[in-house]
Amino acid sequence: MNATVQRSLPLEEPTPHSAAQARLHPEKANAHVRFSQLGKVYEGQQGPVTALQGIDLDIERGEVFGIIGRSGAGKSSLIRTINRLEQPSSGQVLIDQVDIAAFNEDKLVELRRRIGMIFQHFNLMSAKTVWKNVELPLKVAGVPKEQRKRKVAELLELVGLQDKHDAYPAQLSGGQKQRVGIARALVHDPEILLCDEATSALDPETTQSILGLLREINQRLGLTIILITHEMAVIREICDRVVVLERGRIVEQGPVWQVFGDPQHEVSKTLLAPLQHALPEDLQTRLQAQPSDKHASIVLDLQFTGSDGNEPDLSALFSAFGGRVSLLHGGVERIQGRALGHLLLAVSHSPLSVEELLTRARKQAQHAKVLGYVA
């Protein structure tokens, strides 16, 4: 519970031992899940295929951690090494500082009961009712009947399916199936929840409600959530930190606002592209590399990365430009309490040189560049 409460505190006021502070001083933290030089090689038909290599990563207790990448980047393999559905070829996975590689079936079963998992295609037993599906993990663990009854009822209520006890999965919508999946994953009160593309088969509205539920669970139960996805929107919605995976390697990592506000790697930029305000087509066609006359407007692209923690100060910006400024396109969004985004401005009748405009723009925005001129 502690980690959760503390996690919601502002970053500026870290309390001792909080997850936030742990993030600032990773060397002091006892990672909940630690990957150390992890590698995975599959024996393919045309020789060995490297799925993961040299993965070093710490995931803190109580955080929502996102792993994103294009398909085939190794996300699935990586998340599956945590509950050993996938056996690493090299390196270690440490959970609470314990190397899980040597676990026998007994210890593995015990470990898996501490780790819940939900899946893209839900993977519910079609021959069992909602109730029996959620009850199954308890049943195989030998939990007495009365206790099972209490726990299953409690979880079905948590996910809002108290009226679907006797329904079969085929009678449920996708969102309801995933709720059953979540209830089933939580039935052993796990400390970690693994989400394998949990919303990729759902429509946008259902995705929102499932992500909302996951966030609520993370805050109420304080469990660590590790999710993989190929959708940046999912990361933006609930993650605290993210790594970008490409060809089995980590190519970028950091707090979500940072990776979103100022992506460094090409793959991150590509993945972010659908969320970004591209230059509208009509402007694109009007844009010229050189000014046609002295009244032509300069089109500036200002990027706010959220790194200073402030919102864009428009009045300061406009008075600094000293001309006519119109907003062409863009906007900011808030991620983890930080405002980030792009603004496309057209500046005309300014007495300042282009270089001076850019210098002044950079006082407000983290990045600024000239896109061109419009008449």
Place this chain on the structure above:
Amino acid sequence: MWLDRLWQGVIDTFLMVGVSSLIALILGIPLAVILVTSGKGGIFEAPNVNRVLGAFVNIFRSVPFLILMVALIPFTRLIVGTTYGVWAAVVPLTIAATPFFARIAEVSLREVDHGLIEAAQAMGCRRWHIVWHVLLPEALPGIVGGFTITLVTMINSSAMAGAIGAGGLGDIAYRYGYQRFDTQVMLTVIVLLVVLVAVIQLGGDRLALRLNKR
């Protein structure tokens, strides 16, 4: 007079088919489970066991029943002490039915989505739990369908066994219909067999449908 014999024939057929199919059910399901789980990537991976069992099943499946029955005569005598009558027919019928049914059940078990097995492992199921709580319940509609086919096939084979002295409807049709040209008996037997098969098929289909929650 012949009506009594007909009645006896029905009972004999039921006995032969019932006993051999029941044994096939009891032996066939574990056999199918072993065939599926011992295969490559299976939860009890054991390639050698898989190969040997698979070969056994294939051998018995490829021998035509009439030949299998004759070839098994010494074995049958060893088990039941005689090569004549209903119980003597049960031995080759069982030996034919078990691999037949096991192969059909194997297909149903194999069709269980691998994601379900993965989910079961992730929730902390032991391997036997996966067999009992996931593989068998999920494959049950298919297994019921397969058992229906096995029953119908065994009625077919039991008629063949009847022709070499096992009793049952096949025996009656052969002796009265073929050897004495008694068309009435022949037709009655045919009608009885058609009704019997139809009832079994219909019952099996209904049950499979009711069990299928997909």
